[in-house]
Amino acid sequence: MSKTRCLILLLGFMSGWSAARAQDVVLVANKGVQISAISPADLRAIFLGAKTRFADGFHALPVVLRGGPAQEVFLKNYLGESPQEFRLRWQKAVFTGQGAMPKTCDSEAALIEYVAATPGAIGYVSRISPQDNVKTLVPYK
């Protein structure tokens, strides 16, 4: 097999792996959060700043990734927004004094670490990321 063919196969494998990875995210929350499932409406409201509490009344603190496939999949599948739309929405809240941006993490490991240490924190990671020390939330219709 030539080097070029090997390179093409490797790139194909990597892009396929990346695509598969991007198809799925897991909702994670601090272990102190009482609920184990969350509605799409509540999830959207919490991440867009319209709601500050879970259905059980516990304070909710959304955490987002700075970028990457998991971020794009989460915004598209759960909030119905592109990264650009999400950013503009929060910029409007910030620059008019009506809200503060969600905590932003540079990596999934950092997000897991923050969620594990912060009461009420809720975030998302790709399914292949380790989810130690946090609980996973199931989205329901």
Add this chain to the structure above:
Amino acid sequence: MPRRMSLFLLVCIWTGTLYAQDLSGIQIHGFVTQGFLFSSHNNYLTMQSTSGSLQWTDGAASFSDPLTNNLRVGIQLHMYQLGELGGPNVQVDWASGDYKVNDYFGFRAGKVKTALGLFNDSQDVDAIFLWILLPQSVYPADNKSFLLAHLGGEVYGELPLGDRGGKLLYRGFAGESILDSNGGYVQQLAEDGLTFATPPQGKTYGGDLRWQAPLRGLTVGASAVVQALSGTASVGTLQIPSLLVTSPYAQFERGKFYVAGEYRRTPANAVLAIGPEVIPLPEDQRSWFVMGSYRITERFQAGSYYSHYVNKALDTALPANYSKDWVVSGRYDFNSYFYGKIEGHFLHGTGLGYYESTNPNGLRPNSNMLAAKIGFTF
């Protein structure tokens, strides 16, 4: 100007290393923009736009700290230069404490942005808009400070109307608003012979009620603001008894599409007294716009709007009493922090945005304009 441009470009080059700062909970955000305006006739918004003007710079820095789960404090500092308006002085755009009791009720106190129509409280945040100039009939760039913010407080919240009813968002406020001493109204009053040591101010109260319909993306609402204004200059006075500004509006956004429209009525009976002379300035401003945009790619968005203004209290056949503007716009986001915009205006009438000081030889009734802007935000 070259120094200002160099500084702006330097800031833009740093986009790879600058993030919104979060220092143990304190969030720091900001934006800087630099605009350019060229007009075929008439100098617009106090710029020497017929020669092409770069005298259009805007910047803000915002600091916010969530002290508890319910309490957040913050301040935003703002500086702008728009032709002869604004200047190097930094203003407090808003500064408030915000206590959210629950999702249904909260309140803010301090200097807070005034809720009026679709864009009043966000009109000076260039980064969130496709447009370089918002429809000037409703959101005049030279006079935006008049209703932009007030010293006082507001209550806010939302009321869910069930799965099939959507939800109601409300805001109610009261306080005192002060004219921008470097803004357009003060400039116009100076051209009339009234120079104020302290800018005119007055009490204001009002509210905004908007319904987020169960049809996702559809918002319908209305605002009402009562505003009075008075000021004393060395040679005279300005008095505007309480006036009621009303503004119904609607917007719909779905995926890449966005459409919106707003109507505003501003009836005012201003009275200028200069020495023994008393000059009534009747106004019955009827303004509206419709706009639409489409995101062609993730980075590129294009759109158009029509903006209409007429002063019904005067002869509406005269160009000085109306302004009708057809606009086409495009915006390109180079990355998350840096964007560019370009916009064409086909303007009929001279009722808005023109000043004697920059048009000493009079005005032509029509003018076309090209505007461009680059901006950086984090």
